[in-house]
Amino acid sequence: MMDAVSTQSNYSRYREETSEDISKIIEEFGCQPILFIGSGLPRRYLGAPSWDELLRYLAKECPLVDKDYGYYKQTFKSPLEIGELFAEKYQEWAWSSGKDNFPDVMFEHDISNKSYFKFKVSEYIKSITLSIDQLFFRKTSG
Incomplete structure (x- = not known):
């Protein structure tokens, strides 16, 4: 020892x-x-989701992702492939019935078609971070 x-x-x-x-x-x-900090650090210390957990959450948030996450997992295997498909679905949703869920600036011609998906990922991660901050400050300030 x-x-x-x-x-x-x-x-x-x-x-x-x-x-x-x-x-x-x-x-x-x-x-x-x-x-590079891998996903293990935020997962361990911030309670961030795994790739599968994140994709499962995002599948429920977009009405154009019309099947349960298990279907996409069986069909595509790789989280990257599933994410690529979801990015297309999020873009289509943003330009139709989901337009109110995204900032106006995202509808400029020079914005990447994957930005809508990334925006929703970002919102979700921020919501987790805010929850952790609130929990931490509540414990330390009382």
């Missing part, structure tokens, strides 16, 4: 090596690296 001093030493060495690696990248490429 590692003792606390050894663990701290390993962590310090890790931080130093990581900082050196990042400095080398900045020097070599002349730009800041982009650090």
Whole structure:
């Protein structure tokens, strides 16, 4: 079993090596690296949904997604393929009966056809974040 001093030493060495690696990248490429945080972090600490949970939720929100999520999962297998199809359905909905569910600026000609789906994903994630903020501040302010 590692003792606390050894663990701290390993962590310090890790931080130093990581900082050196990042400095080398900045020097070599002349730009800041982009650090990717996978879905595990928001899922674990913010209660964010998995891809399947997110797509299942979004399937219920758009009336043009007319089958249960299980149908799309059986048919397409990949969440990316399902998301692509849902993006088409959301665009069609936005330009018809769902227009009031999106900001006017989204109907300009230079807006991506996938923006409607992304907007709804964003709204859902914001609602989760707001709920967490409210819960946190309620606990700490009382």
